[in-house]
Amino acid sequence: MHNYVTYSLSLSDDNSEQYYSRIRIFTDEVLAKANESLLKPVVDFTDFLKKYNLEEIRSNDEYILELISFGLLWNNYGRTALNINSAPFLTLSRMAEWRKRHLKLKSSIDLMRGLLISLFLFPSKTSNEVKIYPDIRDIDKLCLFLEATGEFKEQALRFIRWRAYWETITKEEWTEGCKSVFDFVDWFADRSTEMLGEFTSKVDEFIINSARRYKWREDRVQCGRKRDEYHLNMVGAEIMNRAFRDDFLKTESKAVLVPGCMRSNIELCKAVKMHEGLKCIGCDKNCSVNNLRKIGKDYNYEVYIIPHASDLSLWAPKPGKPVRGVIAIACVTNLVEGGWELKRYDACAQCVLLDYSGCKKHWHKNGVPTNINLHEFHRILNGKPAKKQVNEFANN
Ligand code: SF4
Structure with a gap:
């Protein structure tokens, strides 16, 4: 441990x-x-x-x-x-x-x-x-x-x-x-x-x-x-995932919002700035964000790196456009507030907890890359556990 x-x-x-x-x-x-x-x-x-x-x-x-x-x-x-x-x-x-x-x-x-x-x-x-x-x-x-x-x-x-x-x-x-x-x-x-x-x-x-x-x-x-x-946030995240599940499953495309602390190396990260957030270009094969990006090619989702306390109104459904489901990844202290905010904007959201917090800005003296449980991520994404090849990338 x-x-x-x-x-x-x-x-x-x-x-x-x-x-x-x-x-x-x-x-x-x-x-x-x-x-x-x-x-x-x-x-x-x-x-x-x-x-x-x-x-x-x-x-x-x-x-x-x-x-x-x-x-x-x-x-x-x-x-x-x-x-x-x-x-x-x-x-x-x-x-x-x-x-x-x-x-x-x-x-x-x-x-x-x-x-x-x-x-x-x-x-x-x-x-x-x-x-x-x-x-x-x-x-x-x-x-x-x-x-x-x-x-x-x-x-x-x-x-x-x-x-x-x-x-x-x-x-x-x-x-x-x-x-x-x-x-x-x-x-x-x-x-x-x-x-x-x-x-x-x-x-x-x-x-x-x-x-x-x-x-x-x-x-x-x-x-x-x-x-x-x-x-309470742990229980709250579970209650919200259950309550918002049906709407999320109806969406055709998805976006996965990850915190910057999941990157393998924040200083060397080559992610590109987009309107929605930073987009990973896959500069490091060992980076957890890159891993999620690669899985996304098979499962029809995009990954965006967003800062803590971002404006989530961006993820509200837009008139005349297909509704996009959102999986938000965050540490335990931020999840419920973010979940209620997405709900207020009518976003069809689910969440996955970081397994631990490690960002240099808030928590860790030197900063450690954070990670998630990929089995849980897959259950949230499509109700099924992770496939074998995905497990090989998982740190957990
Ligand atoms: S693999 Fe992607 S997220 Fe990770 S450091 Fe490189 S560009 Fe940044």
């Missing part, structure tokens, strides 16, 4: 197949339990959405994921959000959008955002008051905070809709609903550690040891994600 930074899907057998089997079993367990205790708020919420025609109704599992995310993010960030007296929330949120659209300005924007995030979003003095359940106004503060971090914009957009529904219910219903959600989240934190803790065993240590290093950095929230957030 290699020396990973925070998480690794490959355990001692150097193969992440065990992870994929475990995550499917655990996701079934989470959804079965959530269907016992969270179905009522989900059904009431979807009735509200239908009544006011607020959105096309999605699957119950997606709303369950939103509700668990709300409880877990409140537990992890609610107190911080309530302790902020004033902050340039709007400016920070806008800057998070600008950095996606103006890549040339990204490093300057990141520098400024890093300073503002630390100065305003993480006040050094916090009150000791711990609220067990939030009230409606607290949700506004949480959403402002989440959006300003740049890491949770999609979740915040969804919580604002839930908040509109919660405003219509009685105090007793609100307290009862909170109890169901926060009891569930407590169960999830314990049970997910039992089921997935082996794969995230270095997260806590990393957060403690790197707190000073990240203090003024734009990625302090992304790299400081708690262990239960990793677990």
Whole structure:
């Protein structure tokens, strides 16, 4: 097993197949339990959405994921959000959008955002008051905070809709609903550690040891994600793949979006700049991106290398053109946010997790090329395991 930074899907057998089997079993367990205790708020919420025609109704599992995310993010960030007296929330949120659209300005924007995030979003003095359940106004503060971090914009957009529904219910219903959600989240934190803790065993240590290093950095929230957030993203990725599967399978052509850290050598990479992202030209036969590109010739997909936090609206279906399916590859901390964003643009998407994170910019001191499980990639692509010749290229 290699020396990973925070998480690794490959355990001692150097193969992440065990992870994929475990995550499917655990996701079934989470959804079965959530269907016992969270179905009522989900059904009431979807009735509200239908009544006011607020959105096309999605699957119950997606709303369950939103509700668990709300409880877990409140537990992890609610107190911080309530302790902020004033902050340039709007400016920070806008800057998070600008950095996606103006890549040339990204490093300057990141520098400024890093300073503002630390100065305003993480006040050094916090009150000791711990609220067990939030009230409606607290949700506004949480959403402002989440959006300003740049890491949770999609979740915040969804919580604002839930908040509109919660405003219509009685105090007793609100307290009862909170109890169901926060009891569930407590169960999830314990049970997910039992089921997935082996794969995230270095997260806590990393957060403690790197707190000073990240203090003024734009990625302090992304790299400081708690262990239960990793677990939620793992389950979330599985729930999303199931929910979006049918639409994805109907698409004729596909695009595979890979992060730059999968390249064998970022400095020597000869990929060519295109409108959609960088396109691999196959300069290194040992490069994992090149391997995916070669497989794509047989399976009718294109590979694009895109930077972290790219503008994903590019992948929205275009009127009059065939809908293209998207497989997004990303590390655990980014997957769910990207998945919700693609969903907001009506993209037909699936995702595959990087087996570990290793980019120099965010995670690893020297940077290590990252990789995926090719068996899982093939199951996502066409429902079948990888062929023999493909296995030969796999590092896992
Ligand atoms: S093989 Fe492709 S992605 Fe890999 S380094 Fe060369 S051009 Fe870049």
